Amino acid sequence: xxxxxxxxxxxxxxxxxxxxxxxxxxxxxxxxxxxxxxxxxxxxxxxxxxxxxxxxxxxxxxxxxxxxxxxxxxxxxxxxxxxxxxxxxxxxxxxxxxxxxxxx
Amino acid sequence: xxxxxxxxxxxxxxxxxxxxxxxxxxxxxxxxxxxxxxxxxxxxxxxxxxxxxxxxxxxxxxxxxxxxxxxxxxxxxxxxxxxxxxxxxxxxxxxxxxxxxxx
Amino acid sequence: xxxxxxxxxxxxxxxxxxxxxxxxxxxxxxxxxxxxxxxxxxxxxxxxxxxxxxxxxxxxxxxxxxxxxxxxxxxxxxxxxxxxxxxxxxxxxxxxxxxxxxxxxxxxxxxxxxxxxxxxxxxxxxxxxxxxxxxxxxxxxxxxxxxxxxxxxxxxxxxxxxxxxxxxxxxxxxxxxxxxxxxxxxxxxxxxxxxxxxxxxxxxxxxxxxxxxxxxxxxxxxxxxxxxxxxxxxxxxxxxxxxxxxxxxxxxxxxxxxxxxxxxxxxxxxxxxxxxxxxxx
Amino acid sequence: xxxxxxxxxxxxxxxxxxxxxxxxxxxxxxxxxxxxxxxxxxxxxxxxxxxxxxxxxxxxxxxxxxxxxxxxxxxxxxxxxxxxxxxxxxxxxxxxxxxxxxxxxxxxxxxxxxxxxxxxxxxxxxxxxxxxxxxxxxxxxxxxxxxxxxxxxxxxxxxxxxxx
Numbered sequence: 001x002x003x004x005x006x007x008x009x010x011x012x013x014x015x016x017x018x019x020x021x022x023x024x025x026x027x028x029x030x031x032x033x034x035x036x037x038x039x040x041x042x043x044x045x046x047x048x049x050x051x052x053x054x055x056x057x058x059x060x061x062x063x064x065x066x067x068x069x070x071x072x073x074x075x076x077x078x079x080x081x082x083x084x085x086x087x088x089x090x091x092x093x094x095x096x097x098x099x100x101x102x103x104x
Numbered sequence: 105x106x107x108x109x110x111x112x113x114x115x116x117x118x119x120x121x122x123x124x125x126x127x128x129x130x131x132x133x134x135x136x137x138x139x140x141x142x143x144x145x146x147x148x149x150x151x152x153x154x155x156x157x158x159x160x161x162x163x164x165x166x167x168x169x170x171x172x173x174x175x176x177x178x179x180x181x182x183x184x185x186x187x188x189x190x191x192x193x194x195x196x197x198x199x200x201x202x203x204x205x206x207x
Numbered sequence: 208x209x210x211x212x213x214x215x216x217x218x219x220x221x222x223x224x225x226x227x228x229x230x231x232x233x234x235x236x237x238x239x240x241x242x243x244x245x246x247x248x249x250x251x252x253x254x255x256x257x258x259x260x261x262x263x264x265x266x267x268x269x270x271x272x273x274x275x276x277x278x279x280x281x282x283x284x285x286x287x288x289x290x291x292x293x294x295x296x297x298x299x300x301x302x303x304x305x306x307x308x309x310x311x312x313x314x315x316x317x318x319x320x321x322x323x324x325x326x327x328x329x330x331x332x333x334x335x336x337x338x339x340x341x342x343x344x345x346x347x348x349x350x351x352x353x354x355x356x357x358x359x360x361x362x363x364x365x366x367x368x369x370x371x372x373x374x375x376x377x378x379x380x381x382x383x384x385x386x387x388x389x390x391x392x393x394x395x396x397x398x399x400x401x402x403x404x405x406x407x408x409x410x411x412x413x414x415x416x417x418x419x420x421x422x423x424x425x426x427x428x429x430x431x432x433x434x435x436x437x438x439x440x441x442x443x444x445x446x447x448x449x450x451x452x453x454x455x456x457x458x459x460x461x462x463x464x465x466x467x468x469x470x471x472x473x474x475x476x477x478x479x480x481x482x483x484x485x486x487x488x
Numbered sequence: 489x490x491x492x493x494x495x496x497x498x499x500x501x502x503x504x505x506x507x508x509x510x511x512x513x514x515x516x517x518x519x520x521x522x523x524x525x526x527x528x529x530x531x532x533x534x535x536x537x538x539x540x541x542x543x544x545x546x547x548x549x550x551x552x553x554x555x556x557x558x559x560x561x562x563x564x565x566x567x568x569x570x571x572x573x574x575x576x577x578x579x580x581x582x583x584x585x586x587x588x589x590x591x592x593x594x595x596x597x598x599x600x601x602x603x604x605x606x607x608x609x610x611x612x613x614x615x616x617x618x619x620x621x622x623x624x625x626x627x628x629x630x631x632x633x634x635x636x637x638x639x640x641x642x643x644x645x646x647x648x649x650x651x652x
Contacts, residue, residue: 048464050456051397083397094393101392101403104234104241106291110283119611125279132619134597149533160610162528166538168593168601168619170574171437172281176615177604191527201527262570272566275576275615416646418570434571435647488570488647 025070033077034061040084047091054083111204113188120182120206122153122161124190125174132167147195148173154189155182182206233385235374235474242475246423250411259427259482261420265411269418273486282359282432282484285439289360292353297342303357306338315358315365316481319372319470321380328383328466331358332441336461349460350447355430355439362430362483370427370481372474387471390464391422396455402468405449417488424476426469428485435488442469537600543592543627546600547636550590555629555636558583563628563639569620572645578615579639583632586612590631595624620645 037058044050061076108127113120126148133145151163160179182188184206191201246258250265257264263273293311296302304310308317318331329337335357336346347353374380394401403422405414410421429442436444443460446468450457458464537549547554564578579589589612590603601618612630620626620643627640 048458049395052451052454052456053397055456087395087397090394090399094395098389098392098394098401101401101407102238102388103245103403103407104238106287110279112279123279125281125283127284130619134621149530150528152528158607159605160607162532162605163616164533164538164603164605166598166600166602168596168598170617170619172284174276174279174281174615174617176278176578177610178613179610181609193528193530195530195533197530199528268566268568269570272570272576275578276574276617281574434574437573 025074027065027070030061030065030070030073030077033074033081034065037061037077037081037084040081040088044084044087044091047088049087049091051083051087054080054087057083107202108200109190109192109202111188111190111202113182113204113206115182115184115186115206118180119178120155120180120188121176121178122188123174123176124151124153125172126151126192126200127172128192128194130165130167130169130171130173134167145195148192149195151175151190151192153177153179154191155179155186233381233388235381235384238388239475239477242423245407246410246421250421253421256480258421259424259476259479261425261428261485261487262411262418265421266418269488276486280432280484280486282430282439282486285356285359285430285432285484286363289356289358289363292357293360297339297344299342301342303335303338306334306341311361312364313368315362315483316368316371319466319473321373321375321377321383321470323375323377323379326379327463328387328470330442330461330466330469331361332443333461333466349441350444351436351438351440355441355444358430358441359439359484362481365481366483367480369478370424370473370476372470372477374474383467384471384474386464387467387469390468391471396450396453398453400453402449420487422472422475424479424482426473427476427479428482428487430483431485431487433487439484534603537603538598540599541597543594543599546592546598547590547629550600550603551588551629551631551636553636555638557639558630558637559639561628561630561637561639563626563641564615565626565641565643567642568644568646571647572620572622573647574617575620575643575645576615576617577626577628578613579628579630580611580613581630581632581637583612583630583637585633586630588629588631589614590629591616591618592627592629593618593620593624594627596621 041050041054041058044054057076057080061073061080064070064076065073110125111122113122128148129146130148131143131146133142135143137143145167147167147169148165151165152159153161161177163175165173186206188204188206189201190204191199193199247255253264260273263270293303304312307314315331318334319328321327322329332349332354335354336349339346347357374384391402394404405419406422406425410419412419426442429445430439431445432439440448441460443465446465447457447460534550537546540546540549544554560581560583562580564580566575569575577591579591581589586606588603588605591601592599593601596619602616604614606612623642623644625640625642627638630637
């Protein structure tokens, strides 16, 4: 069944590893990563298509940053940015595709 | 405050069918709230149904009875217009009672 | 990597759809007929009026449990509370009944309505809060408790009445309908589901653990006592839960999108009886 | 005689209430039901039975004995629960002189879910709604003529009734 496959793919995507930062990140690195993530999230929000997983990743990023674990914080912020960008791409695709699905 | 007890008791021939619904959280003691704290067990212990001074049915309930609990049973010897008294008490000592007319 | 995967998923999904002349223009009458035909053809054994009972129209085992629960349904407390609220005047002496035709009794089937003055869709829930604010009272939360009790009572007094939604000859009304339709068929959330993925393409099938309700008549049962909530919820609460279930961040209660999708789905259910308040797993 | 007295809780109450508690304990479960001010009384609640793990311990705490399967015990429970939070379960029996009905959910954290006292003149039939944590055997127990008879059915639970 197609929906099953879709869930499978989306779940697989969500657990697929994100490229982790292979350097000792600083507070400034985190700030830069956070700013990029926030910009993407803002855009997803404007499209009314934020993902809960984006919000979760951002929460983890903030928690890690306030604990001084910047490697981890940067990793989660990048994860949030990737997810937010994916939701934006989804919205853009769907703007064109939704009429195909209408029962008529 | 509105009663926590809803009763429908209907006499048909010799038997009276009773259905009762009680508004109660029936917290099991196994569920956590949004802050991750366990919600302590809070459940009805005993429900008693009484007709003409005689207890016709007793429920002994644990935390595994659903929220807003429901019970249905039938007893003999009552007629239309009789009173049916329902009372409950929970593990925190809260209680309520109500008298329904058998229809 | 994730991005590529998701786009790939979206493309596959898109390609798998039948390729009709894809445009967003709306023909409510034609779409109404096509929507109804789709469900009645797919579920020839389900009586038309039974679609309003959601998953219980699709699954015999569920139906039996529903019948048992419906003998003395847990929403009875909400109906009584709503009735009491209806009978209690506001501080200014007026009451809910004064805001509605026929004192608010048996009018549920006429909502949502397109309001020419404000140019937007007014749901029953919104009309109730508008009524409160017009009478100097604070609006209620749109998801549960008081709002669910009021709408439960109003639905109860309207049981069996056929849904009666009008799209007036006003381009803004048609735009609201189209916006609701767009929202309904647009995939969202990390799981990449639209409302239609579940409720048009898969009603009666299990997703995770739930039997999916058909979209036809899905609004007629609102508000609902849902076992998974352990309590009552409004249309907004149900839509918010749907959003979260596909890993999307829910919109605020009675957002324009939610009201418009209710408008679209209620129009699709025209003629089907009001069955709310309902119980659902 | 039914052992509904619930000893540990009774003991605590006895301490709280002194002589009155002892007097009630002495009278036993049946007399409680004909108490003059007749209202539900938490003293009748068998806490030992409700905290027991496993059917054998629960039945022993509740009735002081074990049961045997009988086709005269009718257990009506769904094959797949629509939600573990609300599972309609009905028990009825054609056995004579029924004095009690109990429902056990074997995989729940506490096995005993509900017990009902059936005085003379009340039918051996009860319907109620229970929570189930996960897929489990459900056991209906009917006390008839001083003996216990049981019927068991598995109910599949996909959404547990213990979670949030």
